[in-house]
Amino acid sequence: MSDPAPDLFSGTPDPPADHGDGGPAFSVSDPDTSLFVGDCREVLARLPEKGSVDLVFADPPFNWDVNYGDWDDSMPREDYESFTRQWLDGCIEALAPNGSLWVNIPDDTAAEIVVHLKSRGLTMVNWCIWHFRFGQCRNSGFITSKVHALYFCKDPKNRIWNPDSILEQSDRASIYGDARTMAKDSNKGMRVPMDVWYGKYWGRIQGNNKERRSNHQNQIPEVYLERVIESCSNEGSLVLDPFAGSGTTCTVARALGRRSICIEYSPDNAASAWERISEVGMVRKGQGIGQSSAIFASRGSRKS
Numbered sequence: 001m002s003d004p005a006p007d008l009f010s011g012t013p014d015p016p017a018d019h020g021d022g023g024p025a026f027s028v029s030d031p032d033t034s035l036f037v038g039d040c041r042e043v044l045a046r047l048p049e050k051g052s053v054d055l056v057f058a059d060p061p062f063n064w065d066v067n068y069g070d071w072d073d074s075m076p077r078e079d080y081e082s083f084t085r086q087w088l089d090g091c092i093e094a095l096a097p098n099g100s101l102w103v104n105i106p107d108d109t110a111a112e113i114v115v116h117l118k119s120r121g122l123t124m125v126n127w128c129i130w131h132f133r134f135g136q137c138r139n140s141g142f143i144t145s146k147v148h149a150l151y152f153c154k155d156p157k158n159r160i161w162n163p164d165s166i167l168e169q170s171d172r173a174s175i176y177g178d179a180r181t182m183a184k185d186s187n188k189g190m191r192v193p194m195d196v197w198y199g200k201y202w203g204r205i206q207g208n209n210k211e212r213r214s215n216h217q218n219q220i221p222e223v224y225l226e227r228v229i230e231s232c233s234n235e236g237s238l239v240l241d242p243f244a245g246s247g248t249t250c251t252v253a254r255a256l257g258r259r260s261i262c263i264e265y266s267p268d269n270a271a272s273a274w275e276r277i278s279e280v281g282m283v284r285k286g287q288g289i290g291q292s293s294a295i296f297a298s299r300g301s302r303k304s
Ligand SMILES: C[S@@+](CC[C@H](N)C(=O)[O-])C[C@H]1O[C@@H](n2cnc3c(N)ncnc32)[C@H](O)[C@@H]1O
Pocket: 038, 039, 040, 041, 059, 060, 061, 062, 068, 069, 071, 216, 217, 218, 219, 220, 221, 242, 243, 244, 245, 246, 247, 248, 249, 263, 264, 265, 266, 269
């Protein structure tokens, strides 16, 4: 499974000549934000910031035959796994020694990614689950209602971790009104979120959701990126997303004062992502923080 020496592009067609040459296609300052158009494996290999990225968030194509414009999302399985190992290696090289790497990935490739990252010496901090309702209906098996949010770091003793910035209400406070949690010296009634993520604003981005960008597939909710970026980077840190899509990562990073770089293969997606990053901005800043994720109503309000 692990490749001793990454062999870029083997098993996949050569990218078109106009993808991935030169510097970023779009950039803006304060905080520095840039978007490259090209194959992330190629762009990562020549990134000047190699070795200094504080946080990578990667939401790759799942090889589910989704229409991503120019990108072939229906590769033979072996090619897809080889592609996956190649971009993972590029991300590892981009990371600073205290950097963190998150990967958003469904059931069918999560295990391969975990094994590969461990084989490259990274440490798993959490295996989180993003749980959503309204998965694709089917009766051939249980309905998919989750994606894995894999959180790895290079050095578990030296990583950026800001738990206080992402606290939510504890069940003790929101369900039971437990006086003990309100008597704490700090963070009264609050806790670090659990490793299964769901709730208000955590649904898949569909219909008339105000975050939704037209013509983008599998857009991730802003609250998800806010939790990852707040907890695993500082203001001024450098965040990288090798699969920009609609630009969620850079949009949220920018709103939170982080520098960021993203890469997108499709020129059309890139142009639309840049409009979001540079003009529309984050629409739910702070709305996912400090809430309760309790699945029971407050005890005081129960009828029976
Ligand atoms: C799952 S989507 C990312 C969605 C994104 N997280 C969002 O919230 O909008 C994957 C994106 O990666 C792009 N992509 C696919 N292969 C790529 C490659 N080799 N390099 C860069 N981008 C690629 C696709 O065009 C697509 O826009």
